[in-house]
Amino acid sequence: MNASAAWSRLEPKLAYFRDRVRSLEYEPNRKNSFVAYTVERDSAYADQDGQRLLMMSGYxxxxxxxxxxxxxxxxxxxxxxxxxxxxxxxxxxxxPLHEELEAEVAKFAGREQALVFGSGYAANVGTVGAIVGPGDTVFIDKYDHASIVxxxxxxxxTVTRFRHNDVAHLERRLxxxxxxxxxxxxxxxxxxxxGDIAPLVDLRKVCDAHNALLxxxxxxxxxxxxxxxxxIEEHFDYEVKVDVKLGTLSKAIPSMGGWVAGSAELxxxxxxxxxxFLFSAALGPAQSAAALESLRILQREPERVEFIQQESERFRTxxxxxxxxxxxxxxxxVPVIAGSDTAAYDYATVCRKNGVIGLPVVTPAVPNDLARLRIAITAAHTKADLEFAAEAFIKSARECRII
Known part of the structure; x- marks a missing residue:
């Protein structure tokens, strides 16, 4: 087989994403994927092609x-x-910086020790693969992140899925x-x-009844x-505890990496x-230090969390x-439902015209007819920012006949 014939077999896979993106981003003003934003350090605004817009989809x-x-x-x-x-x-x-960061993560998570990976994706893939293998069974929520899957x-x-946040269905699967x-x-x-929360207390009860780790x-x-x-443990007033706890250092913590916290033996x-973890280069010094300082600020300034929670509720209302x-x-x-994939792109385009960036999430990442703009409320937003954003989203929804 010559090279041309070999590449021709790959062409259908290449064509799928090429055609899929073209069907949604058929004009420059509809581009939403892989857009370069220049984010302002002291506000929630970003520059996109010379236009100053309020970023509402950053993490x-x-x-x-x-x-x-x-x-x-x-x-x-x-x-x-x-x-x-x-x-x-x-x-x-x-x-020593890695050890200092891991000690801080363990303290924050309320565990004996922690381990820091190069990304949250790597933390999930590595942890799952180290805990289970052939002959074991893993039960995952239908909406679990791709890295878990x-x-x-x-x-x-053996992988068994259960309906989203449906503890009764999980129990039947177990x-x-x-x-x-x-x-x-x-x-x-x-x-x-x-943006919903797992029913931790009920999950813990079912896991304990069926000899499962959580x-x-x-x-x-x-x-x-x-x-x-x-x-989540604090959210449920520490009524129960999970067996393996992990997360990222790239969302609320503005760095890179992932973490796992648990017993010293784990x-x-x-x-x-x-x-x-074993076969990837260590997390870089700048990322480690940024994560460490951010964790310490979070513990000193819980008012940031209070603002996020209060303003998210107000925004949704x-x-x-x-x-x-x-x-x-x-x-x-906060997912803002638009409907079809095309409707979500239409909506995002009009939102930019009205001064806000709300980025669309479409199938297969979400179910058919539930394409949406995925919005995130942050402590970088002011109350005035969020009032402006809500007005812009509502105005844009009316223009797009979503409401």
Whole structure:
């Protein structure tokens, strides 16, 4: 087979995404994917092609991405350690800064120890693969993040899905599955598409009744839910505890990386058994220092969390009163439903004309006819920003005949 014939077999896969994107972004003003934004450090505004717009789809929940304290910490780390490390953590890549960050994560998460990965995706894939394998069974929520799904598939364990936040359905799945090997239930604390919260207390009861461990991804919960932003256990007043807790350092914490927190024995196991950790270069000094300083600021300034929670509720209420749907959101993640994929792109385009950036999420990431703009309320927004944004979203929805 010559090279041309070989490439021709790949062409249908290349054509799918080429044609899919073209069908939605057929004009320059409809482009929403891979757009370069110049974000202002001291506000929630961003520049897009010379136009100053209010960013309403960014994930720096705590508003710390441009904080001078965080920036200074990153600069100081580069001055001390340089721009990179000398390899993987198991060999020459570990620094005192990594150990300091992991100790802070463990303290924040209320666990004995923690481990920091190069990304939240790697943390999920690596942790799942180190805990389960062939002969084990993993039970995942239908809306779990792609990194959880991929980790489960790569692990070789039997994967069973249950309906979103449906504990009764999970219990039936657990009862029907062989009670052998490791049984692991995995959920998100806060779901990134709908902004709803996992029913932790009921999940814990079902897991205990069926010999299953409970793993929770706090990616969109850290800094967002719980009285001081410590996540789902704090949200439920520490009534129950999860077995494996992990998250990212790239959302509320404005850096890079992922983390896992648990018992000392679990973390020791992950150091040697989690392949994305063992075979990936260590997190860079600037990212480690930025994450460490941000965690410390969060603990000193819980008012940031209080603002996010209060203003998210107010924002959702304003949209609801105008007749708009935010499905089951109860957090800073606020989906604004547009309908079809084309409708979501139409809506995003009109929103930019009215001064706000609301980025569309379409199928297959969300169900048919539930394409939406995925909005995130952050501590970088002011009350005036959020009032302006709500008005812009409502006005745009009327122009697009969504309401």
């Amino acid at each position: 720096s929940y705590l508003g710390l991405a441009g904080d001078e304290r965080v920036v200074s910490a990153a600069k100081a780390a580069v001055d001390r350690y340089g721009t990179g490390n000398h390899g993987v953590r198991a060999l020459a890549g570990s620094t 991929d980790g489960c598939k790569l692990s070789g364990a 009862a029907a599955a062989p009670d052998t090997g490791v049984r692991l239930v995995i959920v998100d604390s806060v779901y990134s598409m709908d 793993m929770v991804d706090e990616a969109h919960a850290l800094g967002v839910i719980g009285a001081t932003g410590k996540g 973390i020791h196991h992950l150091k040697y058994a989690a392949r994305p 304003t949209l609801h009163e105008a007749g708009m749907s935010t499905v089951d959101s109860e957090t800073a993640v």
